[in-house]
Amino acid sequence: MKAIVCVKQVPDTQGKVAVKADGTMDRAAMATITNPDDLNAVEAALQLKDETGCEVVVVTMGPPPAEGMLRELIARGADRGVLVSGREFGGSDTFATSQILAAAVNKIGVGPEDIVFCGRQAIDGDTAQVGPQIAEKLHLPQVTYVTDIKKEGNSLVVKRQLEDGYMELKVNTPCLLTCIKELNNPRYMSVSGIFECYDKPIDVFDYNTLKDDPLIETDTIGLKGSPTNVYKSFAPPVKGAGMMVEDAAQLVGILNDKHLI
Amino acid sequence: MDFTLSKQQQMVQKMYKEFAENEVKPLAKKVDAEEYFPVETVQKMAKLGMMGIYFPKEVGGAGGDVLSYVMAVEEMSKVCGTTGVIISAHTSLCAAPIFENGTPEQKAKYLPKLCSGEWIGAFGLTEPGAGTDAQGQQTFAVDEGDHWKLNGSKIFITNAGYANVFIIIAVTGTVLDKRGRKQKEISAFIVERTDPGFKVGKPEDKMGIRGSSTCELIMEDCIIPKDRLLGVKGKGFQLAMATLDGGRIGIAAQALGIAEGALDETVAYVKERKQFGRSISAFQNTQFELAEMKARVDAAKFLVYQAALKKQSVMDGAKARYSVEAAEAKLIAARTASDVTRRCLQLFGGYGYTRDYPIERMMRDAKITEIYEGTSEVQMMVISGAMLK
Secondary structure (H helix, E strand, O other): OEEEEEEOEEEOOOOOOOEOOOOOEOHHHOOEEEOHHHHHHHHHHHHHHHHHOOEEEEEEEOOHHHHHHHHHHHHHOOOEEEEEOOHHHOOOOHHHHHHHHHHHHHHHOOOOOOEEEEEOOOOOOOOOOHHHHHHHHHOOOEEEEEEEEEEEOOEEEEEEEEOOEEEEEEEEOOEEEEEOHHHOOOOOOOHHHHHHHHHOOEEEEOHHHHOOOOOOOOOOOOOOOOOOOOOOOOOOOOOOOOOOOOOHHHHHHHHHHOOOO | OOOOOOHHHHHHHHHHHHHHHHHHHHHHHHHHHOOOOOHHHHHHHHHOOOOOOOOOHHHOOOOOOHHHHHHHHHHHHHHOHHHHHHHHHHHHHHHHHHHHHOOHHHHHHHHHHHHOOOOOEEEEOOEOOEOOOOOOOOOEEEEOOOEEEEEEEEEEEEOHHHOOEEEEEEEEEEEEOOOOOEEEEEEEEEEEOOOOOEEEEEEOOOOOOOOOOEEEEEEEEEEEEHHHEEOOOOOHHHHHHHHHHHHHHHHHHHHHHHHHHHHHHHHHHHHHOEEOOEEHHHOHHHHHHHHHHHHHHHHHHHHHHHHHHHHHHHHOOOOOOOHHHHHHHHHHHHHHHHHHHHHHHHHHHHHHHOOOOOHHHHHHHHHHOOOOOOOHHHHHHHHHHHHOO
16 A cells, blocks of 8 residues: 655745746746645655555656655655656646656556545645646546545545535545645654655656656647646735734734834 | 755754744743743654654664754754753753663663653752862762662752653762872762652752753662663763763753844844834944844854764764863853843843843843853863863
8 A cells, every 4th residue: 555645846935936037937046845735645645654554655746956855755754756857847737747747656556555645736826736637637536625534444534625614525545635734734854754865765757757658748748738828927016914903902002012102 | 164064954954943933932931931841842852853863773863963963952942942951951961971881781771762752861960069069979879789879969950850861970989099099989870760769859940941840859768770880880970071071062052042043033123123213223233233143153153063063073983072172162152142142132122121022031041051061161171171281
C-alpha cells in the first residue's frame, strides 16, 4: 500500500507579486512555498503512514529547484520524491499539467490499495481543476473537499465539505482525494527528518521517462497542449481591510493600541 | 571562519522559526506572568527531535550537529527565554556529560529517554556556599559497599521541578595535592528523581526566565546504586568544568536569541510609533541606536557560532578544547543581551515599561545570562587564564 501525494511549489503570496512583460507571473523573482492545501494532503498521507506503515511518495511538476520542496516534505516524513521536470512540460495549463501528472502517477504505479492525495487548489491559479482531472485521466474514483478520512478495510469513509453542510461517502481504493485545510494540521519537519532527507531518493521524470504513456503527446502537454492561455496577470490595488466596530469602547481600545489617543 | 549554513542547517532554522512563531511565542507572556513551565511545548519539541539535536541516532539523538542545537536555543529564545534555557540545560548539562563520560550501560539507559524527551535532565553543582567557588562543595557521597550514600543540598537548579535525571557533583573523600596539602576529591553521579532520600525543594521566585523551574535539591541519606558514578572517581570537578564549557555555548545562544528578539520587536515598534508627526524610526537617534545594536548582536553571533563550530570539531574527533571560545561567546552575548534589551526598552519609552509589550520581559530574562553557568567575571577568568598561562 502506498500514498502518492501531488504537490505544487507556489509563489509566497505574503511577498510581492512580480509579473513579466508578457502578462504571466515572474515565478523566478518571487519567494516560493509549498501550496498550503498540498501540505494538508501530505499530512493526510503521513497520518495514513503512522497508522498503516504505508509508503508515502511526493510528486511535483516544476523546475529543478522544486527538489528543495520535495526534500522538505521528505523531512516531514515522506519516503521518497518524484520531480517531473522538462522543457517540454513548460507553459502547461491545468489540462496539460494533469496529463503529465497522471502519466507520472501511472509510472509510479497505482496499486489496488493505493490512494492519490492532492490539495484542493493552488493559491496561484486557484482553479481546483488539476486533482479532479488527474482522477479522470487515471479512471480513479474521486472525492473532493475532504475534511475527514477513515480507513475501513479496503475502502475509505470520507467526509466531504459542502457550502452548507457535508456529505459522507464510502469509496473503494484505489482513489483520489483532494484535501482542504480543515482536514488536519500539517506537522513540522523534524530535526532527524531534515538530517536524513538528502539520503532518501528523488527520481527525476523528464519527457523521455514519460513519453511512452498514451497521455503524453506533443499536442497534449506544454504550452501547445494547453487549451487555455493567461491573458494578463496583475496585483490588485491595495485596499485596506475594513472592520466593523461593535461599540465605542472597542474603538477607543483600537485607537489606544495604535497610540492615536 | 565560514558561517555558511548547510542545506540541512537552513532547513532546521526554517523549522525552528516556524515552530517558535506558532507554538512558543503565543505562550511566552503566560510563561512569564504565571511562572508556567511550558510542558506541552517541551512535548512538541521532543517529538521534533529538539531534546537531543546533536547526538547520534545510535543513542536516540536526531543526528544533527552542534550549530543546529545552538540555533534551536537561539530561535526559541528570540520569543521566549524560558523555552530556550529548558533545551540548553537539558541538552548541555545532562545529556552531554552522559554522552561524553558515560559507560555504554549508562548511555544505553539514559540517552534514548533524554533525547526523546521522555525524561528531562538537570545538573547540580551550585550549593549555598559554593557558587563561583565551585570547589567549596559540601555535598558528599560515601561508598557503602554496594551503593553510594549522598548527603547535602544544591541550589538554583534549572529544570529541577520537572527533571527525571540529575548530574550531581559531590565530595567523595580527600586527596593530597602535589605539595602534600589536603584537597577535596570530587566526583560526579547520576541521580534519578525517584531515588530514595532525594527531594526537590521549592522553586525560586525569580526576576526573569520565570517559567523556568529553578529549585533546590535535597539529598538526605540518598541511596544510589554503585553504577551511577559518572566518569572517573575523583575527576568530577574536571567533568563539571568541561560540561559547563558546553553549557556556556547554549547560554550564549540564549543571550543572543533574547537580544535578536528584542531588536525584532523594536524595529517593528519604531516604524509604527508616531511622535512629532512622524514615525520615531525617522529620528537619527533611533537609527543610530538600532545600527549599533545590530552590529553588536552580529558580533556576538559570530562568537557564538564560532564556539559551536569548535565544539563540533571536538565532537568530530579533533583534539582541542573550546573553553575560551565558549567563555568569549557567553561573556559578549550575555553583555549584549543585557545592553540591547535595556536600550530597546528605552526606544519603547513608557510603553516598554509596561507588561503590555514583551520588551521588559526580555530585559529581565537577559540578566540571568550574565550570571548562571559562570558569571561574566568567571568567563573573564577563563579567558585571561588561558592568555597568561
